[in-house]
Amino acid sequence: MRADQGQIPQVVQALQAHLTPHTLIFLQGDLASGKTTFVQHFCKAHNAPSATSPTFSLLHIYNAQNLCIYHYDFYLKDFNELHALGVLENLEQAGVHFIEWGDTRLLAWLKSCGFLPLILSLERGKESCRYTLTHG
Numbered sequence: 001m002r003a004d005q006g007q008i009p010q011v012v013q014a015l016q017a018h019l020t021p022h023t024l025i026f027l028q029g030d031l032a033s034g035k036t037t038f039v040q041h042f043c044k045a046h047n048a049p050s051a052t053s054p055t056f057s058l059l060h061i062y063n064a065q066n067l068c069i070y071h072y073d074f075y076l077k078d079f080n081e082l083h084a085l086g087v088l089e090n091l092e093q094a095g096v097h098f099i100e101w102g103d104t105r106l107l108a109w110l111k112s113c114g115f116l117p118l119i120l121s122l123e124r125g126k127e128s129c130r131y132t133l134t135h136g
Contacts, residue, residue: 029122068095075101
């Protein structure tokens with residue numbers, strides 16, 4: 001699905017059909033491709049606080065009425081560091097987990113633990129962004 005800034009709510013709505021009470025979503029895209037912007041729109045659709053980038057804190061948690069939204073930023077963090085910091089334990093909590101900059105080792109580990117992550121790829125164009133959802 002291709003969407004400009006004003007059409008992101010429709011992409012959020014399309015994603016809703018794929019959500020379960022415990023959903024992991026890897027957000028993949030270049031720097032400034034709109035990963036945090038997408039989470040902001042998701043939070044707005046669920047009347048949760050406005051999302052900000054968790055680059056320095058690794059994790060922000062937003063509480064909506066019937067949903068907990070987790071937003072991770074693992075930029076320049078490797079699997080061993082995330083494991084040592086204890087951040088990965090949060091992935092077991094019910095809610096929707098958006099993971100920016102998750103690598104293939106993390107994806108493989110999650111799958112080996114029985115998780116079935118989704119991958120939302122964002123490809124920025126001049127005036128719009130292409131969103132592609134696949135199963136990890």
